[in-house]
Amino acid sequence: MALLRIRSRATALAILPAAAAVVLLVAVAQGHIGPGVWSTVSWAVAACAVVILLLAAAVAVAVARARPAVSPTVPLTEAAAPDLYRLVRDLADRLDVPAPSAIALTPDCDSWLEDRTHPANRPGAEDPGEGSGRGRRAPAAPVLVIGSPFLWWMRVAELRAVLAPVVAGTGPSANPDIAAARRFVRGLDAAVADSAVPGQGRIRRIPAAFVGWIAKLLLRGCRGHAAEMERCVAAAASGRAQEVDYGLRIVAQEQVGLAYAGWDRLLTRVALPAWRMGRWPSRLDAGVVSALTELSRRDRLAEGFTSRLGERPACDLIEEPGAADEAASLLAARLFHGGPAEAGPGWSPVDWQQYPEEVVDRKWRTEAARLHRVLDAMGVASSVTVGAPGSTAPGGAPVPTLARVIDHLASPGADSEALAAGIGAAVARDEEKAAPGPRVEGSPPDAGAGTDPLDLWGPVPLPLFPLQPPRTGTELLADHVVAMVCCAAVDTAGAAPGLDWLDGPALLVDGGRRSDLGAPVLSLVEEGDAEPLRSWLTAVGVRTDKPVRLG
Structure with a gap:
């Protein structure tokens, strides 16, 4: 097969200087060529052959020991x-x-x-492939x-x-033959990955870079043949x-x-x-x-x-x-x-069964609390529509009402971008606090075998496959305003948190799901137009002047 021929050619290329050195040394020993210059050339070729053989052996060992993904x-x-x-x-x-x-x-x-x-993927097992018959x-x-x-x-x-x-x-x-070709390609791929692992010292980084360079050259030649196979x-x-x-x-x-x-x-x-x-x-x-x-x-x-x-x-x-x-x-x-x-x-x-209360309601109230914390940091006062009595909490803090949010975003000259940036920074801080610590590289292979499926991936940060790109500030602000509206609907209009199997968290009003909240909120956030949202709140019966319970 083409892949095995590439492997054989690479091996032959590594052995070629040694073969040339043997021919020259034998010719000098038998007197076919005279001493002097030819003797010097023979020993120089032999020295080069030894170096190349050592390098080839090091690359072969690194490829054989590299752990495939x-x-x-x-x-x-x-x-x-x-x-x-x-x-x-x-x-x-x-x-x-x-x-x-x-x-x-x-x-x-x-x-x-x-x-x-591969032995690294089978902790405690002996490698049955050691020896000259490994490829067959x-x-x-x-x-x-x-x-x-x-x-x-x-x-x-x-x-x-x-x-x-x-x-x-x-x-x-x-x-x-197919198994040997696949092992060859997987070993090269693993060697390239190992050479790119960060945090290696200079002593390890230079040899790893050389092995990675050789493996990339071989992979480049193998790519088309491997795909065809x-x-x-x-x-x-x-x-x-x-x-x-x-x-x-x-x-x-x-x-x-x-x-x-x-x-x-x-x-x-x-x-x-x-x-x-x-x-x-x-x-x-x-x-x-x-x-x-x-x-x-x-x-x-x-x-x-x-x-x-x-x-x-x-x-x-x-x-x-x-x-x-x-x-x-x-x-x-x-x-x-x-x-x-x-x-x-x-x-x-x-x-x-616990999802609506444990996730949906908690999500809404956590985001509503974050929204009001950012408003507090910006110095936004309680809405004038709340009225002087009771517009401030006993401790002097503004009352967390939906009217406060709507009036701020709908007021002329409101800086919704600053609010969105503040929410984005707060979300980033909360996610950083909740993020798990980095996984440690170099633990014994059998320590996590059979317990953590991600041990074989080493110190690669999680998640390996993020589902969505980071949300923009406007998207985060809209989500937080929706959460505040839902909290107000639950607390003042008898609504309830629910689960929609295709759309996730849902607001249930009179037993039915209301899926028409997104457009009015976007009008408020992007254009400062509060009328569509006010009409929606009136139809549902939500009181914007009542304080909501925050998470």
Whole structure:
């Protein structure tokens, strides 16, 4: 294969000076060339060969020892999911390929095979690849990584159809040449990553930079061949998988797209507000079913999908789906937002039943309190519409009323940008206080193995995959004004906090969700026009002059 030829050429290039030195030294020893200049040249070539061999050996050792990237996942043992392992093995038998060595869950709508045979990824295991036969040994089967939302949304037959082309990929993975080529490319990629790790001393940085430079040169030559190899492997796996549930797979692919849409909305609209409050929903995968059911109800294109819910869900293949859901939910929170590996005082799980009170109401009141703190710092007095009596708290501080916020933003010459900047600075300070400490590099490999899926990523800061870019000052100000309006509606108009599975925190008035608050608030924040918001407040029955309870 082309990748192995590149590896062989690199090896030959490193050995070439040594071969030339041997030829010259033998020629001098046998008298074919005379002493003097040729003898000096021979020893000079031999010295260069030794240096090049030492450098090549150092690069080879660094590439071999570099730890390839491993996706953060939740391991799923056979004891925890015997039915799922049985389904995968039956699928492998039907496809006539080796069964995956293990199964793991990832909080994403995707599935793939992952090679985890590197010694650094298997703490305590001996490296069976040491020795001259390392490139030709029979490789261990890769790990099957399954997107956890698939298990809760898909039915058993649909999951089997979706996994068929993935499991079929274990066939090419068992080919020694393909396995050796993949190890070569992954080792080069890991060496490049290791050379870019910050915080290395000068003694380590210079050799690491040299190894990284060599690895980049080889990767540049391998890139096109590696992509072509993977395309061929995928085509072969897809062709083999057509023998199993091909018709059902076409239908199941529709569920993949639907699951991705629901999962994205659940993370960005529902989970993210809770993560920002230091709470992580412990049943995200169960929540995606509710989100997709709601999407099916609203979207005509999704009609009929809910009829599948009467069939056996794939999560029934797990002995304790609740525990697996909780582990995947915590990993999702850490990947997409950042947070400690375990629950604590400022980082605790929350059930969906508790979400309106523990997250929505708390979020509104925390943001309302922050808004009034910034107004206090700016010297904004209580609204004149409150009236002189009771316009100030007993301690002399302005009363936290909605009228104070509206009148300030609607007054001529109001500096909404200064208010937005103040809120942005306050949010940044609060997030910095709540941010977890940096993870320490250099812990023993077995210390976190099996406990923290992110240990193999070293000191990379969290989150690894932020869901949204930082919010602008105007967006933060609008969110805080919405929170203040919702607090006033709850305290004075009998409204209640609620949860919308597709849009997150919701204001419930007379049992129904009010989704028309955003436009009036934006008119106030961006244009200083308070009339649309005042009309909305009058229709709902909100008293702007009454103090609200802050968080």
